[in-house]
Amino acid sequence: MSETETTAGRPGRVVSGEAVLDLSHFTRPDELAVFSRIEKTAVVIVPETLAAAYSAIPTAHVASTLYVPVGSNIRLQTGSMVVGGDGLGAPDDVLVVIGLLIISGPVTGPVPKRIHVIGTVLAPRGSEQALGQALGGGTGSVTYYPYAEGQEVKVLSGQVRLSPAVLANPAGRPDDILVVAGQVVVTGEVTAVGYRTTIIAGQLAAPAASRDVLEPAIQIQGQSIWYEGDNPRISNGDARIGPDFLRLLDLLDPPAALVVLGDLTIEAGVSEEALREKLTGIAVFGDVIAPANLIGAVQILATDVFGEITVADAASDGPDGSGS
Numbered sequence: 001m002s003e004t005e006t007t008a009g010r011p012g013r014v015v016s017g018e019a020v021l022d023l024s025h026f027t028r029p030d031e032l033a034v035f036s037r038i039e040k041t042a043v044v045i046v047p048e049t050l051a052a053a054y055s056a057i058p059t060a061h062v063a064s065t066l067y068v069p070v071g072s073n074i075r076l077q078t079g080s081m082v083v084g085g086d087g088l089g090a091p092d093d094v095l096v097v098i099g100l101l102i103i104s105g106p107v108t109g110p111v112p113k114r115i116h117v118i119g120t121v122l123a124p125r126g127s128e129q130a131l132g133q134a135l136g137g138g139t140g141s142v143t144y145y146p147y148a149e150g151q152e153v154k155v156l157s158g159q160v161r162l163s164p165a166v167l168a169n170p171a172g173r174p175d176d177i178l179v180v181a182g183q184v185v186v187t188g189e190v191t192a193v194g195y196r197t198t199i200i201a202g203q204l205a206a207p208a209a210s211r212d213v214l215e216p217a218i219q220i221q222g223q224s225i226w227y228e229g230d231n232p233r234i235s236n237g238d239a240r241i242g243p244d245f246l247r248l249l250d251l252l253d254p255p256a257a258l259v260v261l262g263d264l265t266i267e268a269g270v271s272e273e274a275l276r277e278k279l280t281g282i283a284v285f286g287d288v289i290a291p292a293n294l295i296g297a298v299q300i301l302a303t304d305v306f307g308e309i310t311v312a313d314a315a316s317d318g319p320d321g322s323g324s
Helices: 048-055 128-132 164-168 208-217 243-251 272-278 292-301 312-316
Strands: 002-007 010-016 020-022 035-047 059-068 073-083 093-103 114-124 139-145 153-162 177-186 197-207 219-227 233-235 239-241 256-260 264-266 279-284 288-290 302-305 309-311
Touching (some): 020 073, 035 048, 059 093, 059 114, 093 177, 114 128, 139 219, 219 256, 288 292
Parallel strands (some): 073 093, 114 139
């Protein structure tokens, strides 16, 4: 989204809320003068010769800026890209991947002039020299895995639930690879991981009882929480819980862990006794907002909270206490 305004004496367009802003086709500094501000943008692609002109544009909350050779053929991929080692692209290409780049075999074909990855690169061992000259300017990690003829690379993304059977890979081979990107919840006790390499990129919630099995067998690139019990209540986004939710938890035996892949709000009317009797633990990837009288109970029950534990009244008030 863009609009016209004057920012700090610089008239022009404001670009805001873009996933990717591709300026690679610009060739002159004056072409960038049309922008007064760039903000809330995940990736900006800029020709190397216009680096100085771009730096003159006020920016805010731009996650990554990629500088590319002038006149390059930009190939942009958002999400997961799985490609063989002979199909990465032509020598004049610049490959930009926002997500996962998975190379499923030895690199034998041409390699793009530049490879930028905002995310994770997974490539077979032996490809280090070929890829090392091209990789640059991205953010994330590069993992080289042991390659075996006939191995399968399984890719899952989004909001994913993994059962012990999926992780055991009974129908596959020990050399197989599992890559999961997004919000990942492991349900049930895991006794074995049947993949040579397992990578979790994103947020992982898994049973504490399986931690000793999972931690040595998987690579976690992101946040992880370990919940108590076998029957967690899981919310894939923000959640609110009130007295009725806790009352209905009587249908479950024993009490359950609560896992929230977002923010958790505990409503007024919930008692400390109900929280402590009905929940074995609270694991939240965001903030927890609760009435003041429940903060202590939340702190005791919280096994993992990646945000803040905030008093509900304070969260709704403005800086002057007026609530606005």
